[in-house]
Amino acid sequence: MKKTSLSKMQFLFLATFMMWIKTYIVYKTSFDIKIESWKQEFILFINPLSFLLLVFGMSFFMKEKRRNLYIIVVSLLSSAILFANVVFYRFFNDFLTIPVLFQTSNMADLGSSISELFKFTDLLLFVDVVVLLLVFKLVPKLTNTDSFTKKERRVYFLAVAAMFFFNLGLAETERPQLLTRTFDREMLIKNIGTYNYHVYDIVLQSKSSAQRALADSSSFVDIENYLKANYKKPNDDLFGIAKGKNVIYISMESTQSFVINETIDGEEITPFLNDFIEESFYFDNFYHQTGQGKTSDSEFLVENSLYPLSRGAVFFTHGSNEYTATPEIIKEHGYYSSVFHANNKSFWNRDIMYQSLGYDKFFDIESYDVNEENSIGWGLKDIDFFEQSIDLLKSQPQPFYSKFITLTNHFPFELDEEDKHVNEFTSNSRTLNRYFPTVRYTDEALKLFVERLKEEGLYENTVLVIYGDHYGISENHNVAMGSFLNKEVTPFESVQLQRVPLIIHIPGVTDKNPQLISKVSGQIDLKPTILSLLGIDTKNDVHFGSDLFSEQRLSFAVLRDGSFITEDYVYTKNTCYDKSSGLEIEQKNCEPYMEKAKQELDYSDEIVYGDLLRFYDGTSYNQEQTNLKK
Numbered sequence: 001m002k003k004t005s006l007s008k009m010q011f012l013f014l015a016t017f018m019m020w021i022k023t024y025i026v027y028k029t030s031f032d033i034k035i036e037s038w039k040q041e042f043i044l045f046i047n048p049l050s051f052l053l054l055v056f057g058m059s060f061f062m063k064e065k066r067r068n069l070y071i072i073v074v075s076l077l078s079s080a081i082l083f084a085n086v087v088f089y090r091f092f093n094d095f096l097t098i099p100v101l102f103q104t105s106n107m108a109d110l111g112s113s114i115s116e117l118f119k120f121t122d123l124l125l126f127v128d129v130v131v132l133l134l135v136f137k138l139v140p141k142l143t144n145t146d147s148f149t150k151k152e153r154r155v156y157f158l159a160v161a162a163m164f165f166f167n168l169g170l171a172e173t174e175r176p177q178l179l180t181r182t183f184d185r186e187m188l189i190k191n192i193g194t195y196n197y198h199v200y201d202i203v204l205q206s207k208s209s210a211q212r213a214l215a216d217s218s219s220f221v222d223i224e225n226y227l228k229a230n231y232k233k234p235n236d237d238l239f240g241i242a243k244g245k246n247v248i249y250i251s252m253e254s255t256q257s258f259v260i261n262e263t264i265d266g267e268e269i270t271p272f273l274n275d276f277i278e279e280s281f282y283f284d285n286f287y288h289q290t291g292q293g294k295t296s297d298s299e300f301l302v303e304n305s306l307y308p309l310s311r312g313a314v315f316f317t318h319g320s321n322e323y324t325a326t327p328e329i330i331k332e333h334g335y336y337s338s339v340f341h342a343n344n345k346s347f348w349n350r351d352i353m354y355q356s357l358g359y360d361k362f363f364d365i366e367s368y369d370v371n372e373e374n375s376i377g378w379g380l381k382d383i384d385f386f387e388q389s390i391d392l393l394k395s396q397p398q399p400f401y402s403k404f405i406t407l408t409n410h411f412p413f414e415l416d417e418e419d420k421h422v423n424e425f426t427s428n429s430r431t432l433n434r435y436f437p438t439v440r441y442t443d444e445a446l447k448l449f450v451e452r453l454k455e456e457g458l459y460e461n462t463v464l465v466i467y468g469d470h471y472g473i474s475e476n477h478n479v480a481m482g483s484f485l486n487k488e489v490t491p492f493e494s495v496q497l498q499r500v501p502l503i504i505h506i507p508g509v510t511d512k513n514p515q516l517i518s519k520v521s522g523q524i525d526l527k528p529t530i531l532s533l534l535g536i537d538t539k540n541d542v543h544f545g546s547d548l549f550s551e552q553r554l555s556f557a558v559l560r561d562g563s564f565i566t567e568d569y570v571y572t573k574n575t576c577y578d579k580s581s582g583l584e585i586e587q588k589n590c591e592p593y594m595e596k597a598k599q600e601l602d603y604s605d606e607i608v609y610g611d612l613l614r615f616y617d618g619t620s621y622n623q624e625q626t627n628l629k630k
């Protein structure tokens with residue numbers, strides 16, 4: 001292009017240049033993007049360019065006067081997107097996706113976390129917009145608004161397209177099938193950049209809406225065959241052993257297995273659970289399988305035995321689907337179902353989703369007396385929560401199926417001095433340091449709750465299922481975690497850290513015969529397990545997990561990012577590890593399970609995206625296809 005063409009674009013280039021460099025600085029300072037070579041670093045560096053040149057270039061089609069204003073507005077919007085990503089990443093250790101953007105109620109409810117998450121330096125993200133405004137006002141020679149010729153536009157957009165394909169081409173040499181394998185957001189950001197990634201995300205989102213529209217009952221045939229082939233017969237001795245008993249689930253916020261039977265400064269972190277395990281079935285190789293939906297994803301897994309989604313929270317994106325969740329199934333067996341959780345009913349879209357899951361009642365924040373004294377962090381303290389729940393619990397018809405969701409052990413792990421029963425850890429991670437006293441506090445709350453159940457005469461007639469919802473300490477704290485565990489946190493160890501406790505207490509059974517069960521399992525297995533204990537046949541139920549007590553059960557769990565764990569191997573980040581040594585081994589060892597892991601996630605996603613359970617009458621998919629709902 002001629003010099004004059006370029007001089008007409010000075011303002012655009014200035015805006016692009018500042019956004020570009022700023023984005024790269026954000027990549028390097030706010031995100032934890034692993035770079036393994038100079039080529040990867042180069043791709044990361046150039047990846048914001050094509051998108052920025054494209055959107056700023058749209059100004060060529062604006063009226064001369066509006067052109068620079070448009071550039072300023074786009075710059076502001078892009079900065080806002082970047083800002084949202086930075087804050088989101090700080091909290092979730094993940095990149096923003098369109099579905100979570102619509103979770104404004106969640107964002108508003110982040111409450112006390114917001115002040116922790118917002119840093120004064122974040123304001124720097126808007127400096128270039130201010131610079132643009134100043135230039136716009138004060139330096140007219142940079143804001144030339146002469147119109148462009150057709151040829152100039154054509155050359156410009158061709159150059160932008162060339163830039164994009166150069167970027168994508170380079171990325172594809174690094175990562176073949178980049179755009180078809182979508183579960184790793186970091187890989188996408190690293191290769192096509194944060195802006196292109198958002199466009200890609202929007203396209204995917206529209207695709208999933210279309211998927212529902214296009215799905216029909218025939219989509220179910222392959223899935224049906226797969227599920228039928230993978231069905232595991234329940235254990236004869238345990239089937240129906242808890243028939244007619246109440247069930248209480250307790251979802252322990254952010255509780256990972258590494259705290260169990262562990263001490264800090266010589267004090268047990270979970271003294272109650274450690275004792276309780278001695279009269280229960282305890283699963284020490286039980287994994288959470290959640291994605292971005294965190295607690296809500298764990299609920300989804302536990303109630304449906306389906307996988308949550310790789311993007312967004314399924315509670316939000318598919319809250320109105322048809323499901324055959326446990327509450328719905330046990331209703332037919334005379335159970336009353338409820339959830340106890342002292343948070344706003346709209347958080348994670350629970351009010352809508354609980355209806356879809358078939359819950360009779362949700363005791364949300366409105367059912368509790370929450371005030372300054374009895375709150376910390378995210379709300380009502382666990383001890384007060386359980387204490388106030390007792391009367392509500394007693395008011396229910398029996399048998400009941402009730403879920404309690406704790407809250408105190410939530411990031412940023414705040415706790416009043418008088419509630420601290422163990423010391424903080426000492427490391428460079430304030431998050432990890434504070435984690436131990438809050439875990440210890442929840443343990444105390446559980447102890448008091450069990451005592452109260454005994455006093456009220458509910459304990460002897462109730463199965464207690466206590467499990468951790470998801471990790472509490474993200475990979476951002478690997479160094480500090482390594483110093484606590486006394487070993488380096490490799491990708492292999494990171495997977496092992498995704499274990500959460502699972503404790504099942506059946507009165508009259510586990511107190512006499514407690515067991516430590518080390519088979520690999522995950523949250524997806526709870527639905528068929530609990531139904532079997534209650535004597536409810538799951539042969540015709542759509543579920544991806546399998547009864548934890550079944551003798552035919554495989555040692556196997558797939559995590560939502562596609563990592564998987566077997567009896568002998570761990571597969572994560574395209575690498576196969578030997579479980580006993582934690583060392584990298586040849587890929588071929590993991591190969592037999594790779595297809596199964598992918599298949600599971602794909603089929604489950606297909607059910608969710610296509611809303612396929614709407615075609616299923618809940619009784620007979622194992623028989624014939626003709627039994628599918630019309």
Ligand code: GP9
Binds near residue numbers: 294
């Ligand atoms: C919110 C609580 C915590 O109600 O369940 O949610 P999380 O952030 O852990 O998903």
Ligand code: MN
Binds near residue numbers: 254295469470
């Ligand atoms: Mn949680």
